[in-house]
Amino acid sequence: MEGLTLQQSEYRILAINPGSTSTKIAVYSDEQPIFEKTIRYDASELTDYETIIDQYQMRKTSILETLDEEGLNLSHLSAVVGRGGLLRPIEGGTYAVNEKMLEDLRAGYSGEHASNLGGILAYEIGQQLNIPSFIVDPVVVDEMEPIARISGFPEIERKSIFHALNQKAVARRVSKQLGKDYKELDLIVTHMGGGVTVGVHKHGRVIDVNNGLHGEGPFSPERAGTIPVGDLISMCYSGEYYVDEIMKKAVGQGGLVGYLNTNDAVKVEEMIENGDEYAALVYDAMAYQIAKEIGAASTVFKGKMDAIVLTGGLAYGKDFVKAITKRIDWIADVIVVPGEDELQALVEGTLRVLREEEQAKVYPASPKPAQTIKL
Numbered sequence: 442m443e444g445l446t447l448q449q450s451e452y453r454i455l456a457i458n459p460g461s462t463s464t465k466i467a468v469y470s471d472e473q474p475i476f477e478k479t480i481r482y483d484a485s486e487l488t489d490y491e492t493i494i495d496q497y498q499m500r501k502t503s504i505l506e507t508l509d510e511e512g513l514n515l516s517h518l519s520a521v522v523g524r525g526g527l528l529r530p531i532e533g534g535t536y537a538v539n540e541k542m543l544e545d546l547r548a549g550y551s552g553e554h555a556s557n558l559g560g561i562l563a564y565e566i567g568q569q570l571n572i573p574s575f576i577v578d579p580v581v582v583d584e585m586e587p588i589a590r591i592s593g594f595p596e597i598e599r600k601s602i603f604h605a606l607n608q609k610a611v612a613r614r615v616s617k618q619l620g621k622d623y624k625e626l627d628l629i630v631t632h633m634g635g636g637v638t639v640g641v642h643k644h645g646r647v648i649d650v651n652n653g654l655h656g657e658g659p660f661s662p663e664r665a666g667t668i669p670v671g672d673l674i675s676m677c678y679s680g681e682y683y684v685d686e687i688m689k690k691a692v693g694q695g696g697l698v699g700y701l702n703t704n705d706a707v708k709v710e711e712m713i714e715n716g717d718e719y720a721a722l723v724y725d726a727m728a729y730q731i732a733k734e735i736g737a738a739s740t741v742f743k744g745k746m747d748a749i750v751l752t753g754g755l756a757y758g759k760d761f762v763k764a765i766t767k768r769i770d771w772i773a774d775v776i777v778v779p780g781e782d783e784l785q786a787l788v789e790g791t792l793r794v795l796r797e798e799e800q801a802k803v804y805p806a807s808p809k810p811a812q813t814i815k816l
């Protein structure tokens with residue numbers, strides 16, 4: 442981190458957000474985007490790779506080629522930042538990439554997700570250019586209170602795996618709109634994307650949230666969420682499925698994919714417009730489950746909070762948002778922030794450190810043993 446003490450007038454930052462079917466990249470000059478692109482990969486192209494980490498070289502080459510085609514001079518960069526992945530549970534913030542982090546990302550310490558590549562790509566590109574690399578608010582941000590960790594099954598602790606980056610970025614933006622600091626407010630923030638997570642943000646800390654990756658909370662475009670546990674156990678021991686087949690039913694092939702064979706809510710809305718009553722029932726059930734999860738989360742604040750925020754791609758769906766809002770607007774004001782701006786959130790987290798408004802955190806600050814999910 443030596444060298445960061447020098448305050449510059451302009452910082453140029455490369456941000457990298459690896460998703461399951463794409464890598465989103467951007468180059469920012471301070472808060473201004475000067476280039477943004479989504480590099481998409483064919484599903485068939487990705488199935489050639491056994492693990493997410495095996496995709497590293499292909500993704501790195503695609504990023505560097507894209508930047509080269511755009512004529513962007515990498516020697517002007519001040520830092521590289523990537524979306525962080527399934528590390529050990531850590532508190533929110535901006536972390537400098539270090540050896541321990543790279544080791545855990547490569548090993549998939551808390552499981553496999555495309556975001557595991559974010560820190561590795563940022564580090565490798567940063568190393569080549571001799572500039573620092575960071576991750577910001579990875580999916581394992583863990584600020585849960587002890588009471589929220591109790592699952593009811595002593596061998597299993599509830600885990601905090603959620604859209605920390607977008608939830609915190611949107612929460613900060615909404616706080617600004619409300620003329621307050623994020624740390625002064627009590628908010629429920631719901632990210633509705635491929636997975637759906639409902640976070641209880643108490644004075645800037647996410648003290649409870651459903652594990653949006655490994656089967657907790659509402660079902661979502663491609664995840665099953667909470668399912669009746671007895672039936673699931675019977676299914677696991679029926680002899681009809683391998684463990685990875687069951688896992689895929691929960692993550693990837695659950696939710697809308699399982700019922701309607703698509704993870705695209707826009708297509709589901711078209712099906713409904715064309716008179717598909719089953720699609721209408723399933724879509725409304727997803728809204729119903731999200732509203733129920735928000736209702737449950739509101740009990741953490743004993744019903745009193747500053748606002749409920751709905752964000753993520755599904756928040757573009759006006760009827761979908763209405764179906765949720767009509768069930769929750771008696772609890773608090775509902776603020777809708779459609780889409781996600783994770784690249785900007787990565788850049789903002791990096792700028793806070795480069796400008797010395799915050800110190801980069803060191804991974805792992807206070808490691809907790811996490812269960813490795815093995816398939």
Ligand SMILES: Nc1ncnc2c1ncn2[C@@H]1O[C@H](COP(=O)(O)OP(=O)(O)O)[C@@H](O)[C@H]1O
Pocket residue numbers: 633634635636662704705706707708753754755756757758759780781
């Ligand atoms: N205009 C829209 N109306 C309804 N749903 C939308 C719209 N745009 C995107 N979505 C849906 O949002 C979901 C993806 O959300 P997104 O936040 O991009 O996902 P992720 O969390 O994987 O980044 C998809 O189901 C997509 O169809």
Ligand SMILES: CCCC(=O)OP(=O)(O)O
Pocket residue numbers: 460580602603604634635636637638652653654
């Ligand atoms: C809950 C972890 C993050 C996550 O689910 O991201 P996607 O919705 O983008 O898969």
